[in-house]
Amino acid sequence: MKLTIFGAGYVGLVTGACLAEVGHDVLVCDVDPARVDALKAGRIPIFEPGLEPLVRRNLAAGRLGFTLSAADAVAHSDLVMIAVGTPPAENGDADLGHVLAVGEAIATHMTRPVTVVTKSTVPVGTGDLVEARMRAVLSARGGAEWGDDAVSVVSNPEFLKEGAAVGDFMKPDRIIVGAASERATALMRTLYQPFNRNHDRLMVMDRRSAELTKYAANAMLATKISFMNEMAGLADRLGADIEAVRLGIGADPRIGYHFIYPGAGFGGSCFPKDVRALRRSGEVTGYEMPLVAAVEAVNDRQKHVMFEKLATALGGAEAIRGRTIAVWGLAFKPNTDDMREAPSLRLIDAVLAAGGTVRAYDPAAGTATRALYGERADLVITFDAQEALDGADALCLVTEWQEFRVPDFGAMETRMAGRIIIDGRNLYDPDDLAARGWRYSAIGRPQRVPAAG
Ligand SMILES: NC(=O)C1=CN([C@@H]2O[C@H](COP(=O)(O)OP(=O)(O)OC[C@H]3O[C@@H](n4cnc5c(N)ncnc54)[C@H](O)[C@@H]3O)[C@@H](O)[C@H]2O)C=CC1
Numbered sequence: 001m002k003l004t005i006f007g008a009g010y011v012g013l014v015t016g017a018c019l020a021e022v023g024h025d026v027l028v029c030d031v032d033p034a035r036v037d038a039l040k041a042g043r044i045p046i047f048e049p050g051l052e053p054l055v056r057r058n059l060a061a062g063r064l065g066f067t068l069s070a071a072d073a074v075a076h077s078d079l080v081m082i083a084v085g086t087p088p089a090e091n092g093d094a095d096l097g098h099v100l101a102v103g104e105a106i107a108t109h110m111t112r113p114v115t116v117v118t119k120s121t122v123p124v125g126t127g128d129l130v131e132a133r134m135r136a137v138l139s140a141r142g143g144a145e146w147g148d149d150a151v152s153v154v155s156n157p158e159f160l161k162e163g164a165a166v167g168d169f170m171k172p173d174r175i176i177v178g179a180a181s182e183r184a185t186a187l188m189r190t191l192y193q194p195f196n197r198n199h200d201r202l203m204v205m206d207r208r209s210a211e212l213t214k215y216a217a218n219a220m221l222a223t224k225i226s227f228m229n230e231m232a233g234l235a236d237r238l239g240a241d242i243e244a245v246r247l248g249i250g251a252d253p254r255i256g257y258h259f260i261y262p263g264a265g266f267g268g269s270c271f272p273k274d275v276r277a278l279r280r281s282g283e284v285t286g287y288e289m290p291l292v293a294a295v296e297a298v299n300d301r302q303k304h305v306m307f308e309k310l311a312t313a314l315g316g317a318e319a320i321r322g323r324t325i326a327v328w329g330l331a332f333k334p335n336t337d338d339m340r341e342a343p344s345l346r347l348i349d350a351v352l353a354a355g356g357t358v359r360a361y362d363p364a365a366g367t368a369t370r371a372l373y374g375e376r377a378d379l380v381i382t383f384d385a386q387e388a389l390d391g392a393d394a395l396c397l398v399t400e401w402q403e404f405r406v407p408d409f410g411a412m413e414t415r416m417a418g419r420i421i422i423d424g425r426n427l428y429d430p431d432d433l434a435a436r437g438w439r440y441s442a443i444g445r446p447q448r449v450p451a452a453g
């Protein structure tokens, strides 16, 4: 079937490419001319494994197209998805500016009734708002000639993860559809039919529940992480090993092994902003959400833990002045170049503020980091992991890319000035490193005394 998508970011682009791959005819519209030009030429503006061949194949097959023109996009089909950003506003609310602008553009250009599908993460009630805005534009155009059927807004939140987006989209755990009419539900069934071959993954509910399901899912995952980070802090103080605890609790299927890795704090474009927006939804309805607020507060504290451990290892925050700190991993998680709310930023800012020099390496996010900080003498971005270690007094591992898993500690000793590792992802074996003479500090793991030498 024919469909249109507004927004060619992580969600819009992955959605468009995957829906084209199963045979639909997709036109994606974005307001960024450079992005649209690049995509038309088969170049992908983001780092997302597996996405480029998918886009190229479907572009070549004529099932996937890109445009800057909202009028052309709306003319393409009567099923229009909104996948634009919903960044946090100053007060923590989701900023619906882009979503509403798309709604208005659709209403301005439509020449027949449309079904609008909201893929962006939006607070409960946004579907009502989009529908109302669109009807207002339609009546300003000289009357809504199609009556009540003119606009139908469906909530269809997305659950993909960056770095694994194509696989997540192609094999979804569930497809949430919040729709008011039988007709819209039937349309969504046809759209997603190719993903339902193994079993029916579509879950139909009312629109408000669908909107809340997205926030509840992200907040639940964020809660698991903050809970583990809080436990890790306690383990640090009590001399317990959080990695043993993680395995011990994960074995209970009611808890499970997923999303209980302690670390440097959660980042990215979604968990932080969605937890904040959910708490704001409570606030505006006069309902306190102490648990959600605590998830945010624990995460905020956690993002400072690596710096504290670094300062302790070097003999105090003042001791960082004049020192060189290597950082491995900058993106908020592996397999992406996304730096939004990345824990590495907090560490780098703190080291720079303390007068240290940072030598940082990331397999994908070096250029994005350079763009954030600009050229400066105290922040060296290298494009090789070993080079980042040159003359470093300590290494901080922030993001667990595969290539950091089994480093050559012997080679590292010769490049670094000090033998200190602060591991924000618990990748290494504390006993092994102590035996090699390293001072090793991880998250919620007991310190071992390094062997002399
Ligand atoms: N990034 C992720 O992994 C996931 C994101 N989401 C949600 O999906 C939404 C989109 O997120 P991302 O794809 O990460 O955003 P993004 O920032 O990567 O992409 C948004 C795109 O929309 C374009 N845009 C803005 N206004 C427009 C307009 N009026 N018309 C056409 N295009 C316009 C921008 O130029 C940009 O290319 C957000 O609500 C987010 O919370 C949901 C699940 C996963």
Ligand SMILES: O=C(O)[C@H]1O[C@H](OP(=O)(O)OP(=O)(O)OC[C@H]2O[C@@H](n3ccc(=O)[nH]c3=O)[C@H](O)[C@@H]2O)[C@H](O)[C@@H](O)[C@@H]1O
Binding pocket: 121, 158, 159, 160, 161, 162, 163, 218, 221, 225, 258, 259, 260, 261, 262, 263, 264, 265, 266, 267, 268, 269, 270, 271, 332, 333
């Ligand atoms: O709404 C969204 O945008 C998406 O947000 C997350 O996906 P994403 O942010 O891409 O990445 P995750 O793998 O969830 O990681 C988020 C953060 O949590 C951290 N994390 C994750 C898991 C864990 O056990 N511990 C932990 O610290 C990661 O390092 C990362 O900083 C959700 O996992 C997706 O289901 C959702 O669609």
